[in-house]
Amino acid sequence: MRERDLRPWLTEPEAARTEGLINLFESLSPEQATEQIAAYARRSDVRYDEESVVLYAGTNVMDPKARALLGSSLSSRPSLGHPGGKYETGLEDAEAIEMGCLTFARQVFGAPFVEYRVASGSLANLYAFMALAKPGDTMLALPTSAAGHATHRESGAAGLYGLRIVDIPWDAERMEVDTAGLAEVARRERPRIILLGASLVLFPYPVREARAIADEVGATLMYDAAHVSALITTQGRAAFQSPLDEGAQVVTFSTYKSLGGPSGGMLLTSDAAIAERIERIAYPGLTANFDDGRVAALGVSLAGFCRYGEEYVAAMLANGKALAEALAEYGLPVVAAERGYTTTHHVALDARPFGGGDHAARRLARCAIHSSGIGLPGEEIPGDYNGLRFGVQEVTRWGMGPDQMHIIAGLVASRLQDRRTPHAIWRDVRALRRDFQRLRFVLT
Numbered sequence: 137m138r139e140r141d142l143r144p145w146l147t148e149p150e151a152a153r154t155e156g157l158i159n160l161f162e163s164l165s166p167e168q169a170t171e172q173i174a175a176y177a178r179r180s181d182v183r184y185d186e187e188s189v190v191l192y193a194g195t196n197v198m199d200p201k202a203r204a205l206l207g208s209s210l211s212s213r214p215s216l217g218h219p220g221g222k223y224e225t226g227l228e229d230a231e232a233i234e235m236g237c238l239t240f241a242r243q244v245f246g247a248p249f250v251e252y253r254v255a256s257g258s259l260a261n262l263y264a265f266m267a268l269a270k271p272g273d274t275m276l277a278l279p280t281s282a283a284g285h286a287t288h289r290e291s292g293a294a295g296l297y298g299l300r301i302v303d304i305p306w307d308a309e310r311m312e313v314d315t316a317g318l319a320e321v322a323r324r325e326r327p328r329i330i331l332l333g334a335s336l337v338l339f340p341y342p343v344r345e346a347r348a349i350a351d352e353v354g355a356t357l358m359y360d361a362a363h364v365s366a367l368i369t370t371q372g373r374a375a376f377q378s379p380l381d382e383g384a385q386v387v388t389f390s391t392y393k394s395l396g397g398p399s400g401g402m403l404l405t406s407d408a409a410i411a412e413r414i415e416r417i418a419y420p421g422l423t424a425n426f427d428d429g430r431v432a433a434l435g436v437s438l439a440g441f442c443r444y445g446e447e448y449v450a451a452m453l454a455n456g457k458a459l460a461e462a463l464a465e466y467g468l469p470v471v472a473a474e475r476g477y478t479t480t481h482h483v484a485l486d487a488r489p490f491g492g493g494d495h496a497a498r499r500l501a502r503c504a505i506h507s508s509g510i511g512l513p514g515e516e517i518p519g520d521y522n523g524l525r526f527g528v529q530e531v532t533r534w535g536m537g538p539d540q541m542h543i544i545a546g547l548v549a550s551r552l553q554d555r556r557t558p559h560a561i562w563r564d565v566r567a568l569r570r571d572f573q574r575l576r577f578v579l580t
């Protein structure tokens with residue numbers, strides 16, 4: 137049976153690629169398949185960790201000590217409930233690991249209530265929606281043209297849970313929330329949740345203003361820090377913002393993006409009533425067992441962040457600024473020029489002159505530079521994103537600084553402006569990476 141006949145919702149390229157790989161595995165013995173899967177994993181590690189410049193904004197490299205813990209047998213041992221009240225016996229070590237993670241999570245995020253047993257940032261958002269609203273309630277969230285995330289929208293967790301979504305007005309000139317517009321929409325729509333946050337973050341959000349509006353209309357203010365989790369830490373917030381201190385009542389995020397931990401999600405709150413609802417959703421609501429190998433890796437990542445977070449965030453923000461300025465010097469259309477491009481590790485280009493963000497990202501990938509398309513306001517380009525998004529969190533952890541941001545900007549520009557062959561650019565990317573093979577900002 138052809139994949140396209142079995143799953144007609146796949147696109148033509150998806151069906152072709154899927155079918156090719158399934159055919160390959162169908163031709164292999166279990167032993168051969170085992171070897172192949174390990175070989176693919178090794179090749180992927182080499183590709184990303186040694187040979188590419190990864191500017192994809194939603195990823196990072198883990199501390200090798202944290203990564204090693206993902207191979208522990210903890211990952212397949214169930215661990216239900218809180219330490220002291222576990223359902224299974226023999227979990228004394230797992231209990232200690234869980235509390236190590238919680239202790240450092242509290243220190244890093246300065247929050248009394250932390251839910252860390254969450255498999256992903258998307259699920260963290262679902263937990264928050266369930267704790268704060270009922271199906272049929274209204275939530276205000278950013279539109280996809282302002283890089284609003286799928287989980288905030290009809291097609292994602294919010295819509296699947298039954299929330300009605302109304303757009304938060306976005307000031308495309310200044311790349312920020314239109315606060316007066318938000319107040320107007322909130323008074324008209326009477327939402328249960330106002331959700332700030334998106335997958336492209338160039339400037340802080342107006343949290344205090346949004347909280348005043350939320351209080352006026354009886355809504356709860358939620359902040360999705362998926363990409364900026366490192367920037368809202370006690371170590372990083374002076375350079376960005378502190379959503380809990382400024383009035384956000386629930387903060388959610390992914391732990392593998394700027395934070396640099398394992399894949400997973402987290403929720404923070406200072407409100408005991410909300411915390412109790414979230415905990416009951418986490419357990420026994422939507423997780424029975426959770427992956428304690430991941431929790432161990434997260435604990436180590438957070439401990440490292442306690443030590444090096446401040447330096448790491450400062451280096452990352454300096455690189456964000458340097459990359460944006462260098463891209464602009466090369467004549468590329470960097471977004472938000474009048475505001476100095478960015479105050480985070482994210483940088484965005486208007487990708488419409490290059491045939492769209494996804495198209496541009498695929499061209500860069502041929503030279504081993506990885507990135508992605510992203511929604512930006514403005515007249516849309518059919519079948520693609522208006523924006524091309526970069527993040528400097530990973531190159532920062534590989535020890536690169538503003539000089540290297542300049543080199544990278546030159547390589548990006550020569551590819552997008554078609555000034556050199558892809559092979560010549562690829563050779564330069566490989567040569568640049570060769571000098572940066574040691575991770576910084578990790579405990580030794």
Ligand SMILES: *Cc1c(COP(=O)(O)O)cnc(C)c1O
Pocket residue numbers: 194256257258259261284285287333334335360362363389390391400401
């Ligand atoms: C990445 C992202 C998420 C989802 O995180 P996962 O951990 O990948 O599920 C949620 N919200 C925003 C704004 C994101 O960019």
